[in-house]
Amino acid sequence: EVQLVESGGGLVQPGGSLRLSCAASGFTFSTYWMHWFRQVPGKGLVWVSRINSDGSDNVYADSVKGRFTVSRDNAKNTLFLQMNSLRAEDTAVYYCARVDTSNWKVDEWGQGTLVTVSS
């Protein structure tokens, strides 16, 4: 069974940092591209970042470029999102999701982890 489990969310002050993790199991993690999305409660889903299978290529939304860094450890089947210089508007539930590169569908999602940026 495919599982994606996010962790690392919590309350952080503006300007602070957090590192989210997404533990993958039930599939060959090293062969899949991965995304991070986020959703402000009551608002729509927003794409944050994408990383390719070996971690050599990544892309970011303009709103997080220069502040967030996506990475992965294929030996540990784990995806990361390092979030620096956090702002109140980064408050959201963050989801990791898998990309099936045979057809580019985003087919599996984690349950999400809540990040709250507040003083």
Added chain:
Amino acid sequence: DIVMTQSPDSLAVSLGERVTINCKSSQSVLYSSDNKNYLAWYQRKPGQPPKLLIYWASTRQSGVPDRFSGSGSGTDFTLTISSLQAEDVAVYLCQQYYATPITFGQGTRLEIK
């Protein structure tokens, strides 16, 4: 960015009736090299992540009941539920994955009448 617009925002339908949800993209999501529409539909229930129902506009994801179907091409797409079941109460989202950033419609809330 490609803007995705769904209609209606919400609807209430009787059990067993047909449901139609529309999605329009601000530019074509048809990739000419493979003639595929990079459009997906998701079901979202409270407290749960999105569940993929349809990809490539009309291909049903494995395990999804055949009462769910997708159609359309270019910029106009439709999700159809042929006979509404109680467990279909949810928010439905369309998503384009033709271009980065991936973008979603605002969602259509489906309820039982």
